[in-house]
Amino acid sequence: MEAEQADTHPVATASRKRLPRAERERQILEVAEEVFATRGYQTTSMDDIAQRVGLSKPMLYEYFGSKDGLLLACLERARRELLESTTAAAANAVGPEQLLHDGLLAFFRFSDEHRQAWALLRNESTVPSLPVNSELESIRSQQVEFTADMLRLSLPNMNEERLEAFAEAIIGACERLAMWRERRPEITPEVATEHLMALVSPSLTTA
Amino acid sequence: MEAEQADTHPVATASRKRLPRAERERQILEVAEEVFATRGYQTTSMDDIAQRVGLSKPMLYEYFGSKDGLLLACLERARRELLESTTAAAANAVGPEQLLHDGLLAFFRFSDEHRQAWALLRNESTVPSLPVNSELESIRSQQVEFTADMLRLSLPNMNEERLEAFAEAIIGACERLAMWRERRPEITPEVATEHLMALVSPSLTTA
DNA sequence: TTCAGTAGGTTACTACCGGTAAGTTATGTG
DNA sequence: CACATAACTTACCGGTAGTAACCTACTGAA
Known part of the structure; x- marks a missing residue:
């Protein structure tokens, strides 16, 4: 009815055409x-x-x-990007310790450089939509599985249940630290990684 | 329009009266x-x-x-209950190591025994309501601060930034493990606590 | 050149839900 | 027995997800 809101310009100028x-x-x-x-x-x-x-x-x-469908499409793109970032980091790591380090670093860098994507992933079950929730769950599983694989290299003798627990715990720690970083901009991805490595690596090297 | 849902009985039988x-x-x-x-x-x-x-x-x-106000009231109750549980556990712990252990155990037990309250707390920013979000944030701060206090006892020489990072990371790990337990009912609060202690305690005792 | 088929696009609706105004009835107390 | 008021209801409003039905610019063949 009334005029358009001040700042919601119809994206760019040239979009007033039929597009494929x-x-x-x-x-x-x-x-x-x-x-x-x-x-x-x-x-x-x-x-x-x-x-x-x-x-x-x-x-x-x-x-x-649907609205959920639109969000889902955004999430799927974010998942792809996250997976690319972390697998790329893992590709050129040397030892098992370095592998974990680089994986964590890649995650924090992702949350830094793709803030919007990270903001979408961070939200738990904002939506009452089954597809959206299972997508979020599957993104998490992806990360947990990724972490578990790394841990298996460091700790080939650890029993599977504890390994799973470690992987879940580390992912949880990552998420909280990434959110912590939003309030503490001076914490670089490198520093966050170092803190987290300081917390978990002693239990990995000794066992 | 259509009849009432099959299972939504008007709570109990005697409620058809004016109540204070x-x-x-x-x-x-x-x-x-x-x-x-x-x-x-x-x-x-x-x-x-x-x-x-x-x-x-x-x-x-x-x-x-408002609807948010109703949720807020639920959350405030949940916060009280959680705080009671954890402080009670901390009260009769002996050393710093035991303190952390008992605090974690109390948390997992809480998520076990007060499933509904935990389900509410677990949801991140489900709601676009400022009061609700700041309540959730403040509940988390409570937990983080609680954990940080414990860590200070174990590690009086650690610099404050790292200590904060550890506290955030541990809370994140707790949350993920509590959610993991929802899918793995055989994992008791005791077992979950043991896993998490195995992950973090090496870095606490050595430093 | 024209004209049909279709991909791209719109107007105008419905249903449902959070929230509210204004009115109604039960109940305890002087 | 008033009667004040706390407990409760009906009937509405505005906004938003989702849909039906319709319009129109472009394409390629006859």
Whole structure:
């Protein structure tokens, strides 16, 4: 009804044209990730996003099915990026100790450089949607499994249950430390990694 | 429109009377905690809760102000209970090592015995409500500060930043392990505590 | 050149839920 | 027995997820 909000310009200038589906989808995803991450999922309406893209709501439903579906698409992209970052780091590590170190560092760097993606992942069960929750759960499993694999290299003799516990605990510690870093900007990814290594590595080298 | 849901009986039988405010509030809180914990905050409507209590929606607003206010009241109760549990455990511990052990054990026991309360606390920023989020944040700070105090006893010489990092990391580990336990019912609070102690205690005793 | 098929896009609705205004009834007390 | 008031209800509003039905610009063949 009333005029457009002051700061929600219809993304860029040239978007007042029909665009091929693939390109629109990328555009929508970009806007959605930003706005979900900064204003929150619940607070954001589909009309908000549509308006920011310079489009009408039904197109979002045409391409992503539902609001959950749109978030899901954002999460899937974030998962890919996170996996790439951590596996790349693991690829050129030397020993088992170094492997864990580099994996942790890659995680903290990810939460640093992809703040929006991290903000989406950090939210637990914001959404009452089964697909979204199982996606979040599966992202976590991915990380836990990744960590467990590293631990298996360091501690080939440890029983499986304890190994699982260690992996879960380390992932939990990572998440909290990443959130801690949001309040303490002077803590670099390197420093955070060092703190966490100081906490866990003694129990890995001795056993 | 359609009939009432099969299983949403108007709580107990005798509630078809005017009750004094204090008693109704307790009743509402009980129902709200259960239904928020099991079906989730977003999924639950105020009419749902009202119907389960055997009451009409405006009474909930009369007593709790808003949906967030109702959740907030649940959280405040959960915080009290958690604080009681952990401080009680800390009271009769002997050394610094034992102190940490008993604190962790109390936490896992809490998440075991007060499942609904824990389910509420576990949810990160489910709600776009500032009061709710700051309550959750303050509950966490409480736990972190509690842990930091314990660590200070074990490690009086450690620099403050690392100590904070350790406390955050341990709380994160606790949370993840508590969630892990939900999928692994055979893991008792004692066993979980032992795993976590195995991970962190080497770095505490040596330094 | 034209014109049908379709991908891209919109308007205008419904259903549901958080929240509220205004009114109604039970109940304890002078 | 008033009657004040605490306990409670009905009936509404605004906003948002989701949908139906319709429109329109572009493409490629006849």
